Amino acid sequence: MNPLRALLFWRPGSYLRQGVATLRLRSRPVTAPTGRFFGAHQSLSVIVGMAIVTALLPFIVLLPPFSGFNNQTSFVDGFSQAGVWVLLAVGLNVVVGLAGLLDLGYAAFFAIGAYTYAYGSSPFSHNAIPFWPMLLVGAAVAAIFGLLLGAPTLRLRGDYLAIVTLGFGEIVPVVFNNSDTYTNGTNGITALGQPTVPFYTAQGFDLTSPFGSLSFGFGNPVPYYITVAAIIAITMCLLYRLQDSRIGRAWMAVREDELAAASMGINTVTTKLLAFAIGASTSGLAGVYLSSKLAIVSPSQFGFTVSFTVLAMVVLGGMGNIWGVAAGAFVIYEIQSQGLKQLNVFFQGVNLPALHLGFVNIDLATINFLDYQYLLYGLALVGMMLLRPEGLFPSRRRRAELHDVDDAGAANQEIVQA
Amino acid sequence: MDVGIVIQQTLNALTIGAMYALIALGYTMVYGIIELINFAHGDVFMVGSFVTLWLLTTIGVQGAVNDPVQLVILLIVMFAFVMIVMGLVGVLIERVAYRPLRNAPRLAPLITAIGVSFILQNLIQATYSTANFNIPQVINTDARVSFTPPSFNLAGVAVTSSKVDATAIHIFIIVLALALIVGLQLFVRRTRLGRAMRSTAIDREAAQLMGVDINTTIALTFFIGSALAGAAGVAWSLNYGLTKFDIGFQAGLKSFTAAVLGGIGNTTGAALGGFLIAFIEVFSSQLGYSRWSEAIVFSILVLVLVFRPTGILGQQLAERA
Numbered sequence: 001m002n003p004l005r006a007l008l009f010w011r012p013g014s015y016l017r018q019g020v021a022t023l024r025l026r027s028r029p030v031t032a033p034t035g036r037f038f039g040a041h042q043s044l045s046v047i048v049g050m051a052i053v054t055a056l057l058p059f060i061v062l063l064p065p066f067s068g069f070n071n072q073t074s075f076v077d078g079f080s081q082a083g084v085w086v087l088l089a090v091g092l093n094v095v096v097g098l099a100g101l102l103d104l105g106y107a108a109f110f111a112i113g114a115y116t117y118a119y120g121s122s123p124f125s126h127n128a129i130p131f132w133p134m135l136l137v138g139a140a141v142a143a144i145f146g147l148l149l150g151a152p153t154l155r156l157r158g159d160y161l162a163i164v165t166l167g168f169g170e171i172v173p174v175v176f177n178n179s180d181t182y183t184n185g186t187n188g189i190t191a192l193g194q195p196t197v198p199f200y201t202a203q204g205f206d207l208t209s210p211f212g213s214l215s216f217g218f219g220n221p222v223p224y225y226i227t228v229a230a231i232i233a234i235t236m237c238l239l240y241r242l243q244d245s246r247i248g249r250a251w252m253a254v255r256e257d258e259l260a261a262a263s264m265g266i267n268t269v270t271t272k273l274l275a276f277a278i279g280a281s282t283s284g285l286a287g288v289y290l291s292s293k294l295a296i297v298s299p300s301q302f303g304f305t306v307s308f309t310v311l312a313m314v315v316l317g318g319m320g321n322i323w324g325v326a327a328g329a330f331v332i333y334e335i336q337s338q339g340l341k342q343l344n345v346f347f348q349g350v351n352l353p354a355l356h357l358g359f360v361n362i363d364l365a366t367i368n369f370l371d372y373q374y375l376l377y378g379l380a381l382v383g384m385m386l387l388r389p390e391g392l393f394p395s396r397r398r399r400a401e402l403h404d405v406d407d408a409g410a411a412n413q414e415i416v417q418a
Numbered sequence: 419m420d421v422g423i424v425i426q427q428t429l430n431a432l433t434i435g436a437m438y439a440l441i442a443l444g445y446t447m448v449y450g451i452i453e454l455i456n457f458a459h460g461d462v463f464m465v466g467s468f469v470t471l472w473l474l475t476t477i478g479v480q481g482a483v484n485d486p487v488q489l490v491i492l493l494i495v496m497f498a499f500v501m502i503v504m505g506l507v508g509v510l511i512e513r514v515a516y517r518p519l520r521n522a523p524r525l526a527p528l529i530t531a532i533g534v535s536f537i538l539q540n541l542i543q544a545t546y547s548t549a550n551f552n553i554p555q556v557i558n559t560d561a562r563v564s565f566t567p568p569s570f571n572l573a574g575v576a577v578t579s580s581k582v583d584a585t586a587i588h589i590f591i592i593v594l595a596l597a598l599i600v601g602l603q604l605f606v607r608r609t610r611l612g613r614a615m616r617s618t619a620i621d622r623e624a625a626q627l628m629g630v631d632i633n634t635t636i637a638l639t640f641f642i643g644s645a646l647a648g649a650a651g652v653a654w655s656l657n658y659g660l661t662k663f664d665i666g667f668q669a670g671l672k673s674f675t676a677a678v679l680g681g682i683g684n685t686t687g688a689a690l691g692g693f694l695i696a697f698i699e700v701f702s703s704q705l706g707y708s709r710w711s712e713a714i715v716f717s718i719l720v721l722v723l724v725f726r727p728t729g730i731l732g733q734q735l736a737e738r739a
Contacts, residue, residue, distance in 0.1 A: 096525070100523075100525060102525055102528055102529075104532070152720070152724040153720065153723065153724065155724075156723055156724075156727060157727075159453070159454070159455045159524065159528060160678075160723050160727065162455065162528055163455060163671075163674060163678070163719070163723075164719065164720055164723055166671065167671065167675075167716035167719050167720060168716070168720070170671065170712060170716060171712070171713045171716050171717070174709075174710075174712055174713050175713060177709075178709045178710060178713075304667070308532065308536065311529070311532070315529055371540075371543065371544060372540065372544065374536045374539065374540050375536065375537060375540035375541065375544065377533070377536055378532075378533040378534065378535070378536030378537035378540060379533070379537060380533070381529055381530060381532060381533030381536075382514075382515050382530045382533035382534060382537070385519060385522075385526045385527075385529050385530045385533070386515075386518055386519070386530070389522065389526055
């Protein structure tokens, strides 16, 4: 990096403008031409960042407001659950944030990944394939379905794609629900195999057994936590490298102006298809991991609310910014699973007087905040789009694009004045 | 083969189709004028059914009203009230969530539309609950014309026949929907405001230059579309006597499919598509595939979009630059 650019980029002002997101050891502007060197650099910061976060998060239980909520095991268990959503969000980010395609049936690929693992390793299917290869198989199967759905539909206008994916997201759980013979219907498939520690058998370390046979077990969430952190770190590295590659630039070009991208020689259909497939495969990964953690899959886990929640995470986190989206997903999941519950507990404890405003009665102590979860998402989506479309942790390029209209307007003003 | 069942199911399909058609009109009008899939539209329909419930509870109607004069007045009040309220809700949604984003990238209003959909669902969930709510069916469910078509032999195949019940509710909903559809056609084709809507749909800027008030026209489109969804909500209440906070999602998706099938942006097409989708749904259930009826409808949606994205009656749509 040349010294001038380093100076420009590291100056304190740019930290202030970019907010917390910059504290991720990144030392290059997003808009800079990116080469191999910076790709490698990004991977390093992802791995270091994830390692630090993973190591520090469990100690949150020692901090005052959190220490009263739960014990450390529940916290770690919650975090490994949150990891699923982080994975889903960084995957959907490729589709929505980078390529600008609205995918409303994202949960379908999640379901496909989960059921793939259920076929690979459960008494129902009489298979017992180890977890680790199944991760890749699940991702691949989900990607294939992404291609199958995307190939005919990605030629359509963007908003038709939204509705087709919405329909697909509805059909997939229906199919899993109705095909009793193959999926055990509403009851789902139970007693899935647990992941095993690589290179470990009951006798200890064993180089000849790459997938291991020592099972993770159910009581201890720590192995699941570490596994999901590793999956996230690897996925994020790959996604960063993709984003900074020729394909990533093509995605952004298609997002910003499809016609212009096509005239620059980008094959827009293949580009979009690839984004779709990569998003789907990440969702498939998350599905395999979640089903192995819960040891059960059932159609009701993969409804429209899942797709919607992930979308809210991506939009809130900042479309196009991988770390931002990951942080958004984590924060929203924790608010949803812990925060709202704690709000209930808090307001039941403080005994505020009930408000009577005409016919509206508000008694905070009796409100179940969990009921308002989707109302909050809805308000957040509308509010974000109106006030801060680039999300809480924006990618710089995305922000520039979303404020395009204002800038163009300002430019016109200047021309008029001149 | 039973000709009675076929006639009965045709009646059922026409009734359901009438509701889908009314909802689909809102989708198609909004898409026609601002090229936005209004995801919240199905929920406007759902809120319409709850407004009906609220109105009937407030008036104190318990069940069927048998005095014809009272019934007619009550129906007029119900439709007028719910349609106006839902129309205003539609205008409000457009004003708050869509108008500020009219020049934003296309993704932005789609995302707010989903947000609005969830806000509407949750407001109902918070004011009522997630339970099923019974709505008094003001038209007597026993009022019906029953007949048995004759059995006959067709080229050696015995065609039996069972009793057909044409209930007053079915007939009323079908007639009302057709009247609204025709009324809308006349409004769009024959009036000044209708012409403003058509010209705005074709070229917003040119229309503006010709003196059309764009904001009012788009607001009017939302008013009419949402009012029709409100009418569908009343029709739903009359027909099923039951509502729930999430009926808007399925009905909305099916109606959208209807709008696409008929050719999005085309009001006649939307009405036609609504009836077609209802026929497909009702007859696939009759043939024993009721669990698959949704999957069938969405597969049709995908197939139509892939092979004939302009729908049955639609014109070629250019990609907006």
